[in-house]
Amino acid sequence: MAEVTWGCVARVGVDLSKRVYQVHAVDRSGRVLLAKPLAPDRFYAWCAELPKGCLVAMEACGGAHAAARALQRLGLDARLIAGHFVTPYRMTGRSGKNDANDAAAICEAASRPHMRFVPVKTAEQQGQLSVHRLRDGYKAERTALINRIRGVLAEFHLVFPQSPEALRKVLADVIEDASSELTGIARMVLQRAHLHWIDLDLQMKWCDERIQAHVRTDERAAKAAALHGIGPIGASALVASVADFKQFASAKQFSAWLGLVPSQNSTGGKASLGRITKRGDDYLRTLLIQGAKSAVMTAGKHSDRISQWLVQLKERVGWQKAVVALANKNARILWAVLTRDDAFDPNHLPEAGASLHAQPRAGPLSS
Template structure:
């Protein structure tokens, strides 16, 4: 075990595959371990041994456990591991995946996923539950609409409109709704109300997070960044200094254009949509409201947004503002300064040093 310098791990629910190599890159062992035996085996590894795994379910849990043992635990995004699988897509199995993770971790330019803390993952649980409840609420509303449409009762496509007239439809004796259908729709409405109560509970937890966390509180000051977005950004990223600059943060969120450039000719396409889909969606949707109301404000960002909307349309302006907000978020969080809508940045490379005359 003292010969091992790097370990690649393929995580699963019950069986964990490990691929260990020495300093020369020669395989020492490639074996499957049960969950209980995995930690015992890792405890025998040399101190500061590199143990890498894919970013998947329970990866952050295992990374924290391994770090507590004095090991150098790393997490790698799955799309960065697959190119190192020697057998390609046709040879995917646990042993080959563990070997690919081990090989990917040896690359000097490899990018690793920061390990999330327990508090970060706890807050993200609230966001995951809230998103799931929103989908359930939409399904419940559509189910009620479909049932009513079967009896010739069609309502405007708005949850507010449905909520306002639903009680009247259930109690109206002149429509064609049979007694059984009335009971079913009443039960569906109760489910809708229950889901709304659960979403309200999640919003209360998010509001408490904003109140207690200074970074989240600073993020809410940006135009187009509300409490949900601010809480999700802080809980997902944690330490913003892991990114070199705001452009790198925007690229990590998938808000930069795709490239298919060659021969000195730049060919840009739509955004890459890499990174956290939930966080990117929140930033873009939050920017939409700011774009639609930009003409009512006179600060530099709003003027730029309105001009871009008139030139390229509100969709492109919305994504551009989301990217700008991502860069501003990075600057605000790393420098610890509150957001100023009228701040004018200065490129240090363009400034000139004035030397007084002798």
């Protein structure tokens, strides 16, 4: 390493792992200056010798945002690339995947002039998102626990409605019912499972309180929560995940980033659209879809323009397509509201004579 002048380094690709970072550094002509694994402490010490503003690219993965912030503090241009954008630049193809080839592919991908980089999240963003991850984990654990309880009860021919609330109301009485065939050990199992269910509900309540506090204190989250089909959880997650909505050139680009636009298989001038792409963050897209389901089911109770549009759309294409259409619309309205500092108006009317190519307004956009 001492024989090379690190001031010549123009671009660095790094493949991150827990205990070793694979480094691939090149100069402006693309000549490889360094290709070797380094321990994390040695890697950051080496980065301190790089010229200010040197591009250091990494794949977006666990720990990548923290690593990028550390590199930014050293005065380097740290950037993150989504994994599916790196794979095409691996010279050995899918069958030649290893750390060295991945680092070289990251370095090559970062050199592309039209490469799309993942914005580096702040520590505050990641802290808020950790509440969502914890809540989502508790939710999955609670669902699994309820299924285990139903499995135990079904073994003794005790079957109840599928609603968790229906089971919650009768579970304590079932455990105490001496007329059933439940054995002593089975009753103890159900008692412990019931207590665990109560504890999970309390933990989820704590997470909900933290999320509600975020929405109350964050002006952008409060604006997002005002949309039909975006509640406090969705608003908090969206704002925490996307620090600057202006990074997207348009509302359509934002909805495409969330995977809410149709996939295409078009050729010869003939458009062929399929299901939504489902790209981007699964958690954000799921929250938008779930919120849209609630809005579609209650649209008949409201008289605003969006609700009326939903009622007509549901009758025409069915409730499932209407849900996806509303999730797409909400993503686009959210972009308009937060990039233009407007308030959401469910009865917004577009300006007369507005160009078809004008950017969408903060109101009911076309589907």
